Structure formats: C-alpha cells, structure tokens
Amino acid sequence: MGQCLRICATALAVAFTLTVGACGRDTKDDAGENGAVIEISKLDSGNYPTTPSDVEKTRTDDSGAVREAIKIGAATPFVMEVDNRFIFDYHGYISRILTPRSKPEFTGTKLESGEFNTIAPGLVAGWYTFGQRRAEPGLGREIEMDVIRFSSSDSAKIAAQALADRTPGEGFRITDYPAARTTYVPKVPYGSPRMASWLAHDDMLLYVRVDDPISIPFDPAEQADLVKRAFDKIIEGLKGYSPTPIDQIKSLQLDVDGLLSRTLPFDKDNRPSGSDPTAVYPKHAAVHFAQHPNLTMAALDDAGVDDIAESATVIYRTRDASSTTRLIAALEASDLDEENYAKVDSPTNLPTAQCYNAKPGISSPSNYPPVCWIAFDRYVARVGGRNVQDLHQRTAAQYKLLASGR
Template structure:
C-alpha cells in the first residue's frame, strides 16, 4: 500500500520537485536540442538495418518474446512478489539460449528439453534482498505434446536425483506433479498442457514450522494464471518462425546497438522489442512500473545497448521519467546533464561503497513520446551515449 501511495504522489509531484536534477529547466515539455552541437563520440547516429541481423536464432527468440507477453507477473499471482532480484533483462529461452532449470544445471538443458521451440522465464520475491520467499515460473513450448511430456518426465526425474523431495499434491490440478525438498525448502511443480510445459518453483526458506499447503496453493494459482494467460497466445507454426518481425515500428533501428566483447561467444544480436506485459518481467519493481506504464500508456520497449520506451504522448514520456527517478532515488545522486542537453536527468551511485552494477551511471532522455534509459560505467561515455541516442530518436520520426 505504501509503495503504491508513494508512486501516485510522485507521478503528480516529481516533475516539479525534481526540476533541479542535472541542469534541467522547469518545463514539462521534452526540450529539443541542436543535434549539430552534441558530442556523440564514436557512437552511431544513423538507424541500422535490423533485418540484416536476422539469423536462424531469431525466429525462436521472437516466439519466446510472444510467449512472455502471455505470462503473468509473479505479483499477479501473489501480490507480495514485487521485487526482481537480478540486473539482467533477458527472459527468453530457446535451444540456443539454455537456462538453469530448477535444481538442474544449464549443461543438462539440451538433453532434457529436446523438441523445445521457445519459452519464457520469470522470477520475483517478497524482499529486495535474497532472504525470504520467491516464485519462479518457466513457460516452455515444444513441437508437440509428446515432447512436452517427455521433457516433464526427464526434468522431474533429474530433480529428484539432484534434490530429493517428498510428493505434494497440487489442489484442483490432479495432472500436476510436485515435490517438497526439506533440505532446500523448495516446492517444485510441473504441468503439461498440449505442447506446453509449465514449471513452477516456490521457495520458502524462513517459515517455521514448515507447511506445504499454502505453497501448493500458490503453485495452483500460478498454473491457473499461466493457463489463463496462454489463451491469448497463438503459437506460430515452426516453419513460419523466421517470418516474425524483428523490429516493431522501427523501435530497434533507433535504439543504440548492443556492444559485445570480442571474446564473447557469438550468439547473434540479443536486441529485442517487447510488448508491455513481457517488458514488465524485466523491471526491478514491477508493481510500481506497471502503474507507471499504465499512466504513461507504454506499449513497446526496445532493448539493446540502451532501453527505449514508447509512451502515448510527450507529457506521458516526462511522467514516466519522473516515475523511474523516484523508484531509484535511494541509490542515486544527481550529476550534470550532457553538454548542450539541459534538462536531461542523469545520476550516479550515491554511496561510493554501493553496488554499481545495480546502480550504474544513468541518464534519462525524452524525445517526443519516447523515453531512453542510458547506462554506462564511464560518465563521459554516458553523456556521449545519451547524445547519440537522442540523435537516433530524432531520425525519421
């Protein structure tokens, strides 16, 4: 309740209260800048051809994003699950993008999930620290029901080998299988529905005495919500995956390209565009961000070297920035705006001993109905990156 009240008050008041951030002015309109004066360093400022990045990995990743848009947020299952624990935004699962399954090492992923087309992973917890209960879900699509059932059996068997547990019934869903690990304090459950395999893990490390009944009920709600959400998902035929669009409405072409280390394993371009529901799974505070998205009319978010949000109009873009600033205020201090870009709000880690992975230097740039979140560990490069991102947003709008 307090978090919601804070957000509501902030959206109404932050624009006025924070006009001192950086060297911003007092207008609620997104300022315009002379792009000829901006220092963009070596960053590109011309929209790229996104289709040129298409590979055989693209189709399954695009389908994974479509699945993600049908997956409920953990907080929609249990309103207490309002914290995302990691800095990473990737939630897609494909044969080329394996992920550790509950109690199973990533190295075993391919052997256990033969016939996988694509899937989505999400997790949230009750506390911002890793102490306390958590809920995670895997929503996996296979080529057919037989492959889904085989994967379910293999995963259950392997889980029992690695983390033995006692059988638990999921109320109202006799087809679901589950076990409770006394030592690890995990409840792992699985359910197949046609070609879909749903995996749910409920973690409860602190409650004494242990009572698995409410955990099984939470797993039941998770399955019910997943199945309800999947009604809105129409699987793309496998032979048509490569026809799915990589760039939606030019969002990615005007988002700075993800920089990759020369030594990084070549997994193709991981940039993506997500619809609102899928995007909320990537946010640190999904409850606050969902309210901010609804207020600002966010419908699409692009992810690459920067993150770009599309709102309903210019005023909404400014309100979204205000909401983001409020969410992160405890970890940040204000720093100067980029040269020749007064009004751009930038921040750096408040506590020198704090977590600069969680709170890297950041700038928020608005152009028309678009908001860009730019991060970089070096402030000079951050400013150049923000300038380049602004220039990109002005192209072709």
C-alpha cells in the same frame, strides 16, 4: 541497485516508424521540453552511430525463437498476479528468454550439463519469471514459473515426465491438476525447502517451484496451494498467446515499427556477458525484468507505454509527448538511490537531458554508473555510460537516433 543500473543501462531508442518519420517536418532542430530548441547538428556524439541500423543484419538462427519467447512472455502472468504479496524480484534484468540455445536451468533438478535437449527434446521457445515476498533474497517465500513451448503435446509430456524424474523429493498432489508431477523437499542441508511441479498443458510445459526458507515445519499443503494458483493463472494467461506455426518462427519480424533500429547498439566495451537482451518487448513482457514490477507497471500504465525497445539503451514509447515527463520522474524515483547519486550537467547543447552520477567519495562508485534520461516527442530513452564524458556522447547519439528522419 548497482546491478540494476549497470545492466539496465545496457538493458530494456525508440523512434518514429518510417511512415511517421517521412511525414515529419524538415528542420534538423527540435523543440525540446519546455520549448528549449535543440540544435541537433551541435550535439557531440563522438564516434557513436547516429543513423538507424539494419536490424535484419543481426539475425541469427535463434532470433525467431527469441521473438516467440517474448510473445510467450507477454502472456505469462507475473508472480504478483498469483499472489499479490510477491512484489519483489531480485532477479531483475536477468534474461527471461528460453530458446534451444538458451535452455532453462532448474534449481534442484539433477540435470547434467548439456543433457537437456537429450531428455527433453523439442523445445521451441519459452519464458521464465520470478517473484518473492521480501526485497532481499532468502528472507521469505520465492516462486519461479517457467512456461515453455515444445514441438508437440507429446514432446511436452515427455519433457514433463523426464524432468520430474530428475527432481528429488516426496510426492504430492496438486488440487485440480492430477497430471502434474510434484515433489517437495521439507529439509535440505543448503538452500531452502522447496516444492517443484511439472505439468504438460497441450504443447506447453509448465514448471512452478516454491522455495520456503522460513516456514517451520515446511507445510506442503500451503505450498501446493500456491502451485495450483500459479497453474490457474498461467493457463488463463496462455489464452492470450497465439502460437506462431513452427515453420514460420525463423522468419518472425525482429523489429516493431522501426523501434529497435533506433536504439544505440552494444559495442565491444559494453556488450553483456550473458544473453544479449536486444529486442522489442511489449509492456507486459518487459515488466518481468523489473525489480519492483508493481511500481514499474503502474508507471508504464500511467504514461501509456506500449512497447519498449532494448539494446545498449532502453527506449519507452509512451501515449503522447506530455506523458514523457511523468515517466522520466517515475523511472528516476525507481532507479536512483538518492543517498548515492547526484545530478550532473546535461550534455552540451542538450539541456533537456536529466543526468546523474555517483556522489563524490562514496564507496564502490562502480556500482553507481552515470545515467541520463531524454525525451523526444512521445519517446523516453535511458542511457548509461562508463563515465560522464562517455555518457554525454552516448546520450547525444541516442537523441540523434530518435530525431533521425524528422
């Protein structure tokens, strides 16, 4: 839970498109939830930005590949769709994006640091996902799935062969997939017995790994059935993926309907130590980050969420304004540990914000940083901060970003 809140506060505000903004009313005030009038000019946003950013100024050589990876993520099934018992993901909020700069790491594969591009050249973009049987790691089976696009079908085949050659274990055959290279390790001194399988499918490399710390003896046939079902679901999902021509990937649009430009950007004090998650994610791609994807998907479906913009804040675009209240209630129930969190005052002049902080006297309060949820029209924003004062200013700034142009 602590990791979820720390990173979600810096993880997955959305605002109106330029067209909608231009058509909005001229007043600078907003009628908030339950008719409360928010006087935007009286909100204390400190030194945080309150006008939409120019997302194009953030473009890097990797930006297009990130967008393509998210497209792949939107077509990648959840592990729970392979087997509905795998409804947990303790990897929540770890980046799922794979690019030539953010290369995949395959547990149990004998790869030397920095040699991926040498033995498996041509990586374009890809996506990683994960699922497990139990809420805590190591107490049940776990499945990893990687879906990686290469520059050609030949490159995908070379990668599958080379990576399989670096994966130790006994060989095994996957039903209906004779071309898959599969090995299993029934016993290891540290970690879990596992099965790993590599399959080239057109210009895509598919990788499925099943870790099984509890089955004694390790049954390769049972694990192979999971691998087969995973390949079935991945290939079915890829029918919904429209690959961008390689020469157009670098110019892919970074924002969607102006959503990302209205998130609160990272600053030097809260920039993530790993991959920067800043992007717009279709709902399906975003749910891969959830620690409880079944519950998260149900909440987003109920609210009619289509896209989620992420930077230092997380913004959800819902079906309509009436859906925001239900979504906030669902997100609070999912994210907050009632034993360790208590409600705190909303920012001054922003009474509709729902804010929480660690209860006084709890151990490890840094694991429970303060958080607020706000709604504006059909948008919900989740805002985190270093302390309550900082949180209030960030929340006010995010509200102003959502209201900008109205």
